Amino acid sequence: MSWTVIGRGPAGLLAASLLNMHGEECRLVAAHEGTMALWSGVMDRGDPELLPLNAEEWQTLWTLLSRLWGSMGIETRLGPALTLSCTGSLKATFLCPTWQYCTPDPGPLWIVAFEGLPDSLQDIHLSAIEAATGHSPFWQRLPRPPGWDDSWTAVRWASFIDQTEGKFWLKTLLQDLNPRVPAGWPLLLPQVIGRIRTGEILREIGRDLRRPVFEYPLVMPSLGGMRIRDLWQAWLRNRGVPLISGSVTEYLKHRIHLDDGRSWGADHVLMATGGILGGGIKVLPNGVVEEAITHRALGQITAETGWGPVFRWGSEANGSLSACGRQRSGWDPDRDRNGGAMILATVYQALREQGLNILTVPRKGGLMSHAGF
Amino acid sequence: MRDFDFEDACVNCSACVSVCPVYARDFRFPGPKVLGPEWWRDSQDSRTEGQTSEFVDDCTFCQLCEDACPVGVPVAHLIAEHKRRQAKPARYRWRDYLLAHPHWIARFPQITRVPRKWTKVLGLSTRTPWPSPNRPAKVTHDLLVREKSMRVGVYGDCYTEAFDGPVLDAVIALLEAWGYESIVMPGAGSCCGAAAYAAGNAELGRRIASATAERLRRANGDTVDLMLTLNATCDSTLREEWPRFWHLSASCEVVPFTEFALEYAPLEFWHLLQRLSSDKPDLPYYVHTTCRSRVSRGTGWMEQIGQRARWTVKPLMLACCGAAGSYAFKAEHEELAREMGQLALDEGRVMTDSGTCALHLQGMTGLKASHPAYWLYKAYREAQEHVKVV
Ligand SMILES: Cc1cc2nc3c(=O)[nH]c(=O)nc-3n(C[C@H](O)[C@H](O)[C@H](O)COP(=O)(O)OP(=O)(O)OC[C@H]3O[C@@H](n4cnc5c(N)ncnc54)[C@H](O)[C@@H]3O)c2cc1C
Ligand code: SF4
Ligand code: SF4
Numbered sequence: 036m037s038w039t040v041i042g043r044g045p046a047g048l049l050a051a052s053l054l055n056m057h058g059e060e061c062r063l064v065a066a067h068e069g070t071m072a073l074w075s076g077v078m079d080r081g082d083p084e085l086l087p088l089n090a091e092e093w094q095t096l097w098t099l100l101s102r103l104w105g106s107m108g109i110e111t112r113l114g115p116a117l118t119l120s121c122t123g124s125l126k127a128t129f130l131c132p133t134w135q136y137c138t139p140d141p142g143p144l145w146i147v148a149f150e151g152l153p154d155s156l157q158d159i160h161l162s163a164i165e166a167a168t169g170h171s172p173f174w175q176r177l178p179r180p181p182g183w184d185d186s187w188t189a190v191r192w193a194s195f196i197d198q199t200e201g202k203f204w205l206k207t208l209l210q211d212l213n214p215r216v217p218a219g220w221p222l223l224l225p226q227v228i229g230r231i232r233t234g235e236i237l238r239e240i241g242r243d244l245r246r247p248v249f250e251y252p253l254v255m256p257s258l259g260g261m262r263i264r265d266l267w268q269a270w271l272r273n274r275g276v277p278l279i280s281g282s283v284t285e286y287l288k289h290r291i292h293l294d295d296g297r298s299w300g301a302d303h304v305l306m307a308t309g310g311i312l313g314g315g316i317k318v319l320p321n322g323v324v325e326e327a328i329t330h331r332a333l334g335q336i337t338a339e340t341g342w343g344p345v346f347r348w349g350s351e352a353n354g355s356l357s358a359c360g361r362q363r364s365g366w367d368p369d370r371d372r373n374g375g376a377m378i379l380a381t382v383y384q385a386l387r388e389q390g391l392n393i394l395t396v397p398r399k400g401g402l403m404s405h406a407g408f
Numbered sequence: 409m410r411d412f413d414f415e416d417a418c419v420n421c422s423a424c425v426s427v428c429p430v431y432a433r434d435f436r437f438p439g440p441k442v443l444g445p446e447w448w449r450d451s452q453d454s455r456t457e458g459q460t461s462e463f464v465d466d467c468t469f470c471q472l473c474e475d476a477c478p479v480g481v482p483v484a485h486l487i488a489e490h491k492r493r494q495a496k497p498a499r500y501r502w503r504d505y506l507l508a509h510p511h512w513i514a515r516f517p518q519i520t521r522v523p524r525k526w527t528k529v530l531g532l533s534t535r536t537p538w539p540s541p542n543r544p545a546k547v548t549h550d551l552l553v554r555e556k557s558m559r560v561g562v563y564g565d566c567y568t569e570a571f572d573g574p575v576l577d578a579v580i581a582l583l584e585a586w587g588y589e590s591i592v593m594p595g596a597g598s599c600c601g602a603a604a605y606a607a608g609n610a611e612l613g614r615r616i617a618s619a620t621a622e623r624l625r626r627a628n629g630d631t632v633d634l635m636l637t638l639n640a641t642c643d644s645t646l647r648e649e650w651p652r653f654w655h656l657s658a659s660c661e662v663v664p665f666t667e668f669a670l671e672y673a674p675l676e677f678w679h680l681l682q683r684l685s686s687d688k689p690d691l692p693y694y695v696h697t698t699c700r701s702r703v704s705r706g707t708g709w710m711e712q713i714g715q716r717a718r719w720t721v722k723p724l725m726l727a728c729c730g731a732a733g734s735y736a737f738k739a740e741h742e743e744l745a746r747e748m749g750q751l752a753l754d755e756g757r758v759m760t761d762s763g764t765c766a767l768h769l770q771g772m773t774g775l776k777a778s779h780p781a782y783w784l785y786k787a788y789r790e791a792q793e794h795v796k797v798v
Contacts (some may be wrong), residue, residue, distance in 0.1 A: 067423075067475065070478075186439060191439075256423065269725050276708065279706035
């Protein structure tokens with residue numbers, strides 16, 4: 036069976052990974068990078084009452100994703116917890132990379148901002164954090180490092196801290212401040228603590244200061260999502276999944292067509308075509324592919340069964356096409372703060388509609404070993 | 409100014425910044441958002457006319473920023489326009505003019521043998537390895553398929569024709585073995601215009617490309633439907649930039665050799681290679697998909713070639729290796745280009761779809777680096793010998 040996944044956001048990356056782990060032949064095609072670089076990588080869960088699937092199914096799916104990320108070198112904390120959003124409010128998660136502050140029971144915090152780092156600002160975070168945790172945080176702002184100029188976005192800060200010079204700058208200033216902060220209070224730094232060596236640097240600072248050290252998220256571009264995106268794409272490439280660049284303008288009779296004339300056959304197609312920011316390419320709920328700015332129609336994705344079953348939750352037989360991620364209707368992750376749960380549930384459902392139930396595939400031994408671990 | 413679409417559509421998401429390989433390393437480089445759409449907006453203001461940045465030429469024109477942009481801002485092409493408007497130091501003017509005409513160098517490849525001490529004066533790198541003249545030879549080979557089924561063109565790009573002859577030989581020999589008649593087009597000494605465009609001289613690029621389009625039209629004469637490319641930059645320039653920015657056509661379909669091999673090489677060919685791989689396991693192949701290929705076609709084709717031949721394949725995670733056509737040959741880019749291509753690899757071979765990237769990676773890793781056609785042909789010859797012996 037040959038599979039094509041359209042879209043390189045979290046839903047597309049997850050779908051392609053699960054297919055690959057199950058030994059399915061799969062191609063991933065996307066017009067652009069998805070939205071990974073816009074968010075911190077925390078998988079929002081939202082209100083569990085609102086979610087389909089039972090507790091055991093959820094536990095299995097979250098564990099699967101945590102192990103998948105673990106195999107890419109992304110350590111996570113698994114279990115119900117609260118974490119900070121990029122505006123300082125608390126939100127519910129079930130899976131959070133260990134670089135980010137996340138706890139079932141938020142307490143007092145030591146928060147450090149960097150002068151000259153956009154969005155690492157006292158007025159955005161402090162009152163929200165105080166309201167959310169019920170404690171007044173200990174707050175400081177570090178001065179600009181030598182060499183700083185106004186071209187430093189979060190990405191540049193992270194490159195700087197990855198270097199010995201940047202790490203030294205940070206460690207020296209924090210060591211001076213450390214004695215003034217009550218013991219045991221976790222230290223929160225802006226999410227720019229390296230692009231590649233994050234875990235190592237956070238652990239090293241933690242050892243020096245004898246307290247837990249985490250990051251808090253900033254608005255886009257978001258280093259957390261970038262780290263996951265880069266490791267995830269590398270993982271897929273290492274496992275032989277082609278990452279094709281191109282815009283799908285037509286899907287008809289088991290054939291995918293791109294705008295540049297390329298085409299290939301596919302037994303199953305997963306549409307992880309997301310769409311935020313009001314830009315790029317959009318697949319409308321009737322399958323019309325359009326350029327989102329000009330609304331120029333580029334082509335048509337055709338569902339043999341009509342579009343109702345493609346979007347309905349729980350359909351079993353669905354032709355060769357299923358939607359997942361943000362493209363799947365019935366979810367509003369911006370309102371319900373359940374983007375991570377949406378990604379997991381919709382990818383699970385889309386695969387299931389196409390005949391692969393990742394929860395019931397025979398397990399060879401321990402938990403998840405069916406999935407190639 | 410050419411007709412861009414969506415040049416003013418930037419929504420400030422910074423996806424472009426998150427993928428730029430130069431921004432990640434060079435702390436003076438303002439990055440794609442500032443140099444592209446922000447500069448462009450500024451340049452539309454008649455009072456400022458867009459102040460140019462002295463660092464704009466540090467952009468490699470890899471186009472990864474443009475690929476990432478969710479709203480289709482032509483980021484890299486706006487930066488090329490920015491480069492055009494930035495005054496160049498007088499001492500580099502002749503060098504840049506020459507490097508914008510790689511086909512001239514290809515006509516007289518001996519020019520690369522100038523003593524190293526002179527290169528500094530000319531503003532050329534003293535550390536980046538230079539290619540040596542290496543023209544294609546006539547090779548003889550056994551046929552795997554007797555009947556010729558189709559005539560395909562091979563785009564003889566300037567670099568491959570002058571410095572990477574064995575790659576062109578390999579392609580012609582493989583095509584013949586697979587049952588295809590081939591014709592090298594458009595003939596020595598042409599250029600697709602990519603080098604001039606990357607350096608910010610789109611108008612010169614268009615003129616060079618127009619002459620090549622005309623030569624291609626004459627060389628083709630409707631006898632080929634398909635033209636194979638051996639270099640990712642020429643490939644995407646011919647297929648995408650020609651029609652989009654210069655209203656030119658290559659007169660036939662343009663396809664990278666790699667994808668053609670996966671689609672059209674006969675099963676017997678793969679069986680031979682697989683047999684050799686299982687009888688005599690060999691060194692791993694490190695795969696570098698060049699940035700332009702990644703943007704234009706995606707990654708994974710060379711990995712599939714390796715998998716089909718049952719080689720051990722290890723994809724390299726470089727975004728842009730720093731070679732970027734003539735970028736690494738310029739003295740002011742030497743350090744950054746080396747930093748971008750820094751790798752420590754165990755024994756093996758490097759497979760990449762560009763001659764200049766191969767040269768650069770060979771210098772950086774000490775491993776033999778070449779085009780997939782070269783490695784396929786080498787394995788094919790070894791497999792034939794092996795079968796005879798067995
Ligand atoms: C700013 C922001 C922050 C968020 N933060 C969080 C968070 O912290 N935690 C959380 O859990 N959720 C978060 N969410 C919610 C949700 O998880 C995201 O929206 C999520 O990224 C959606 O992913 P996706 O894979 O469905 O789509 P996208 O990431 O939008 O990917 C769509 C992909 O499809 C491709 N595509 C579309 N059409 C075509 C076509 N015709 N041909 C080829 N390719 C095509 C695009 O190029 C792209 O690669 C956030 C959302 C936003 C907007
Ligand atoms: S073309 Fe490449 S080097 Fe230039 S700005 Fe874009 S991503 Fe950076
Ligand atoms: S990726 Fe596109 S929209 Fe986003 S900042 Fe860059 S140019 Fe602007």
